Every structure is written in C-alpha cells, then in structure tokens.
Amino acid sequence: MVITVPATLPTPWIPHRRTTFPVIVDPPGWTTNIQPVLTFGTTDDYSGIDHYELSIDNGTPQIVTQPVYLASLSDGIHDIKVTAFDKAQNPKDFLTNVYIDTTPPDPFEINVIPPGWTNVPPVITFETMDSCGGVDYYTLSIDNGTPQTVTSPYQLPV
Ligand SMILES: [Ca+2]
Numbered sequence: 001m002v003i004t005v006p007a008t009l010p011t012p013w014i015p016h017r018r019t020t021f022p023v024i025v026d027p028p029g030w031t032t033n034i035q036p037v038l039t040f041g042t043t044d045d046y047s048g049i050d051h052y053e054l055s056i057d058n059g060t061p062q063i064v065t066q067p068v069y070l071a072s073l074s075d076g077i078h079d080i081k082v083t084a085f086d087k088a089q090n091p092k093d094f095l096t097n098v099y100i101d102t103t104p105p106d107p108f109e110i111n112v113i114p115p116g117w118t119n120v121p122p123v124i125t126f127e128t129m130d131s132c133g134g135v136d137y138y139t140l141s142i143d144n145g146t147p148q149t150v151t152s153p154y155q156l157p158v
Contacts, residue, residue: 101133
C-alpha cells in the first residue's frame, strides 16, 4: 500500500472572523499636515457592517463614515482607533497612529575648523535637536547654490 502525503497542508480556514482590516493614513509617517485623512473598510460575514466608530487618544468614540478628515491635531504621536461594528454589534478594532510635527528643529550654530582664513579645506560641524519628530537630515548650500544633503563633520570643497 502506498500512502502519499500532500507537500503542503491546506490553509486553515478560520470561519466568520476578520483578524484585522486596513486603516490607511494619508500622509503616512511624520507630517506637518495637522489634518491627515483616514480611509478604511472591511466586510462582515452574515449580518454585514453596520457602522464605524473613531476614537482619538482614547477619547469618546464618534460614529464616522470614511474617508475621515481628522480635526486639527497638536504636535505629537496620536493614537487612532477605528472600530467596525456588524449589525449584531460585534466590534472589531484597528489601531494605528498619526505623527504630527509642525515645529522646526532648534536653532543651531555652524563651527568652522579652522576659523578665519586658511589654506586647507575647512571642516564644518553642526548639530541640533528636534523636540518632536527628531532631525531627519541636514542640507548644505554654499553661496546660495543647490542644497545638498550632508552629515557632520563635513569637509568643504575648495
Ligand atoms: Ca519638529
């Protein structure tokens, strides 16, 4: 007798349950846009979707329809919870975040080594902080030229 074993097992079938549903934040990641837009949607076996509720930073849930144009948000990371309810009022949550940063990095100085006239290519150093989203990158422009991305320390061309 020959027994054959299938090379791959069939995908387990999970009846009548959605593990998650997508909530798309536009724009994603850190942004200066204080009113990101949420789009989302899911389906429900049997009774169908009844409504969605939105809670921001654990606030009181509000019934919403998508797309959701968020009210003006302050700088920082905000917790977004969208809950889908089917017609039997079974809830399913989806959690995401929006990242708002409208504040530029702290003022900073450029140190030139050596200072003053020199016959060697000078090196510049610079560093600043950003209280919210963090510093992503620096750009350098010489004599109003095209800005280029640089890191500190940077040796100036001569
Ligand atoms: Ca910032």
